[in-house]
Amino acid sequence: MCLIVFSYQENKESSKAFPGSLILAANRDEYYERPTESMHWWESEGVLAGKDLQAGGTWLAISDDGRFAAITNYKEPTNGNTDLKSRGELVSNYITSKEVTSSEYLENIKGKNYAGFNLLLGDKEGIHYFSNRTEEVDKLEPGIHAVGNLLLNSQTKKYIKVKNQFKELLQTNPDEDGLLEFMKGDSGDLSDLDMAGFKETEHEEIPYRFIKSDYYGTRNTTIITINETGEYKISEQNFSENGKKLEKTSFQFKL
Numbered sequence: 001m002c003l004i005v006f007s008y009q010e011n012k013e014s015s016k017a018f019p020g021s022l023i024l025a026a027n028r029d030e031y032y033e034r035p036t037e038s039m040h041w042w043e044s045e046g047v048l049a050g051k052d053l054q055a056g057g058t059w060l061a062i063s064d065d066g067r068f069a070a071i072t073n074y075k076e077p078t079n080g081n082t083d084l085k086s087r088g089e090l091v092s093n094y095i096t097s098k099e100v101t102s103s104e105y106l107e108n109i110k111g112k113n114y115a116g117f118n119l120l121l122g123d124k125e126g127i128h129y130f131s132n133r134t135e136e137v138d139k140l141e142p143g144i145h146a147v148g149n150l151l152l153n154s155q156t157k158k159y160i161k162v163k164n165q166f167k168e169l170l171q172t173n174p175d176e177d178g179l180l181e182f183m184k185g186d187s188g189d190l191s192d193l194d195m196a197g198f199k200e201t202e203h204e205e206i207p208y209r210f211i212k213s214d215y216y217g218t219r220n221t222t223i224i225t226i227n228e229t230g231e232y233k234i235s236e237q238n239f240s241e242n243g244k245k246l247e248k249t250s251f252q253f254k255l
Contacts, residue, residue: 187209
């Protein structure tokens with residue numbers, strides 16, 4: 001499971017690579033044993049991202065020309081199809097392609113080739129969203145949005161709560177540490193849930209914002225802020241089993 005919540009404000013007169021401002025907070029949940037590289041610059045591609053060493057893609061990335069992308073898995077029972085492509089390549093393929101716009105990229109995705117996903121892309125056009133469970137490309141309106149393992153802005157208790165609390169938090173002008181701490185809220189242990197039954201249910205998410213256990217949980221929290229002057233600030237806090245803090249890295253650049 002994963003969760004992304006963000007506030008997007010549009011400036012249509014901006015000539016920047018991203019026309020507006022963004023405050024985004026994302027939790028990536030994964031098995032601790034899955035080999036992963038923390039966020040770093042992919043020097044030859046001009047990409048800032050972590051890397052899934054098992055499948056080769058990534059879950060969240062920013063390019064040195066100001067574009068960004070993030071993906072979450074869509075929650076549904078497994079169908080046993082082993083021929084599907086890795087969803088992480090949808091992020092890495094977009095972020096390393098310098099010429100295509102976000103809307104063009106989304107319109108050419110063959111959704112049937114992947115298990116269910118939610119994909120967010122940001123560039124000079126604004127922010128676009130696509131899920132292969134609806135097959136619709138949506139240009140997002142300014143405001144606060146949330147996406148996890150159901151569709152964007154689904155009317156679930158988890159989505160509604162995190163959006164409302166994020167809105168309240170932003171009114172206090174939180175710093176990076178405040179945003180990181182927010183994403184650790186509503187934490188819970190998987191041992192308290194019936195995971196065997198949960199895996200085969202549809203339209204149901206793990207209720208916790210921050211997940212802990214000795215085998216699966218929130219591996220990292222990423223904060224991205226973009227202001228209208230084109231300044232990008234990115235921080236990633238990594239975690240190990242049972243939510244133990246590991247290294248934290250920070251990056252900053254301006255276009």
